[in-house]
Amino acid sequence: MAGKSAMKAQVFRAIGRIELQELPVPVPGRGEVLLRVVGCGVCGTDYHIYSGELTDGVNPPVVLGHEIAARVEDVGAGVGGLKAGQFCAVDPVIGCGACPACRSARPNLCSRPEVIGYKRNGGFAQYLLAPAGKVVPLDESAGLSGGVLCETLACVINGYDRLGFRAGASAMILGAGTVGLLWTAMLASSPCRLLVQSEPVEFRRRKAAELGANVVINPDDGDLAEAVRGAYPDGLDFIIDATGNPTVVEQAIPLLARGGTFLVFGVCPSDGSIRVNPFELYRKEARVIASKMPPGTLDRSARLIESGRIPCGKIVTETTQLSAMPEAVAAFNDRRDRQVKVAIDPWK
C-alpha cells in the first residue's frame, strides 16, 4: 500500500457541476473491499443526476458511476474469499437491511437504499470501496466490456424473470440503446418465434439486427403503432419498453396480443403520465408490469457474461479517459448516432 495515498476522481458537486479532484484513497474497514477501477460505464442515470432530473437518494458531493468493472486491491478485516487482483463487477444496490423489502431479499425495492454511485462514492475514480458481499467475481475473459455491463444485464435478468417469457412467444423491444440491446441478446437466446425492435437511430438499428432482432423498425418512418398493427394484427405477446419515454409506452400498450405482457423497464420521468384503456386490458387479459434495479441478480449476470452468449464487446463502443467523463455525461443524448455504451478507464 506504500505510496498510494491520493487518487483522481470525478466528483458530482451540484446540478450541472462535475469536477476532477484528488481524493484520498479510501481505506477498507471491516467487511469492506478496496477496488481498483478497471472501467465504469456512463449511464442515462448519471445524466439524469447531472441534469437534476434525479435527486432522490443522491448525496453530493459524490463520485457517480454504478456500472463498475474492477480488481480487488485490498480487503478489510473479516473479508474472506477475495484475493488481491481478482477481477470483479460490483452490485451497487445496498439496502438498509431492515425494511420489509430488505427482509424479503428485495434490496432493489428498499425504501432507503445507499446506492454506490448515487449516495456512496462510485466508479468514476481510480479506487472505490464496496461491501465484500457486493463484490461479484468475474472471469478475466469477460474483459472490461463484460465487467461494465454486468450490472445493467443484472437489471435485465430481473426484468426477464418477472416477464415469465414463454417458448414460442413473440416479442417487441422499444429502443436499442444499451438496455434495449441487452434485451435483444437475452431474447435472441430464448426460444422467441419473432423478435421485433423499434429504434430511430440507424447505427443502433444495425446493432439490433446484428444481435438477433428479426425485424427492426424505424419509428420515425411513420406511425409505429400503425406499422406494427399492419404487420402483426394479432399483436405481440411480450413488449418491453427500453426508451423511458411515456409517449412510446402509451402508443405500445395497445399493441399487446391477447394474454400479453407489457414491461415498463426504461426509466420514465417521475412526473410522466399516460392514458390506458382499461377495457382493452380487460378484453385481452393483459398484464402491465415493471422492474427496477438488480435484486441480487449480479451473480447470474456474471455467469451469463462468462458464457459468451452476450456480445458485450458490441455494446460497449468506446473506452475513454477520466477527464472526458463530465462531457460524456453531459452529451449523453447527443452521440446516439455513433456510440452505445461509453466506458471510462480512469487509468488511461
Ligand SMILES: [Zn+2]
Ligand atoms: Zn446504469
Ligand SMILES: [Zn+2]
Ligand atoms: Zn431496506
